[in-house]
Amino acid sequence: MIRIGDVLVSKGEGNVYGERMLGGARVWDPFRSKLAALYYTGTGVELLPEMRVLYLGAANGTTVSHVADYTEVVYAVEFAPRPMQDMLEVARRRRNIVPIMADAFRPELYAPLVEAVDLLYQDVAQPDQAAIAIRNSAFLRLGGHLILMLKTRSVDVRKLPVDVYRETVDALEAAGFTVQESVWLTPYHQDHAAIVCSKPGGSP
């Protein structure tokens, strides 16, 4: 990851959402982006120029634009029309974002479009986030990584965030993932955990 001093940045065309620029690079704000928060609070997965990424829950394309700065191609899946409008605008200006309007819970709907990817990134406000990740792991190559941004409050507001977190980790491990790292994103995001897993097999 590129850092200027201790500020996380990405290199690409700026002014996507009014982000600050630093030495010609785009500042990646951990308060706005959970992935940036992960790079501040933990290690995460190093984004590399040859990487192919499947991004679930692309929303307005804010984080997507940063990921696209680092990687070869981002398949950006989003369900709602309103944020999709913004996402399309971002994708139009970047040649390596492929917009897909679909429900991440039903990967079979976009299966004919997406190739095998090195990184599966998921940030969706849905109850069964582990199941979504497991269903989509069919796209993940052996040795690839999953970064799951667990919105514990979307799973069940009545449960304690730690319990939700433990259940999710158990589900992921039962499905064959190896959990590499897990951190809470405080102070940047409340009740959000980042779970980094790898899919065993293949070359790392």
Added chain:
Amino acid sequence: MRSYWFGDVVEGGCIPFEGNMDALVRRVLSLRTRTTMDDFVPLDWEDAVACGICRDREEYLSFLREVCFAATELEVREQYAGKDVELLQMVRTLDEMDELINRLSDRVTEWHQVRTLSFSRKYRRTPAHVLVKNIARSNKGALGRVAVHVEEFSTARTELAKEVSNRANRVLPNTSALIGGLVAARLMSNAGGLLPLSRMPASAIQVLGARTALFAHLRTHSPSPKHGIIFQHRRVHNAPREVRGKVARALAGKLAIASRLDYFRGVPVPEFLDKAQARIDLLGGGGGEE
């Protein structure tokens, strides 16, 4: 055979899909037939090269992007094409304008009062909009100008209300016939759209807009709300207090049916409307339930 967006990959080869961009988009949208991800093999972009669709990785991605843009734009357009989408924005604008006009009218009146010692609202029944008009006329400077704008805003609001009502009559013909366009539109806005409204049970429609009272009831021992938005309809608020709950319940029941007719048929259904009106009038006038 494995079907991908660019063609069908078969044993030892690939059959490219022939057709223009529109046909490709239709293919992408119709390929959604797979039901599970079991034994799924992700596509290999090199198959697309074998297919003769593209020459290299760069061409592959740029072609795929073109297809995905076209498909996504089509889907966004279809989602927005629902007749209720714009009505939703119109009602919400109307409700926000109401709030703004009320607050500004109050504030302008307060301001006027400290400038005019003899002004008081006691023993007068001047409606707020007339008051604002008077303030606009009798004050120079910023206060007068603000008052003029509040007045203009009220005019715009009245026009918008008419448009909301007219559009609701078209989008929600049956619901509007029962409860009036404006209230029908508010119900739809509160439910989040025509589809969610048509999926609601009558008991939920009855208390739409009475969220605070409903949750207070569920949490504590306070009485349940009898009505929410539907109270705005004369049939409910003009009914004698003892039967108001009953009228609200009957009306909500008919509204639940009406919204489904609106969603699935989209045209007024006279035989239903006549019976429904008669039933609600019966309760409002007589009282007892037969």
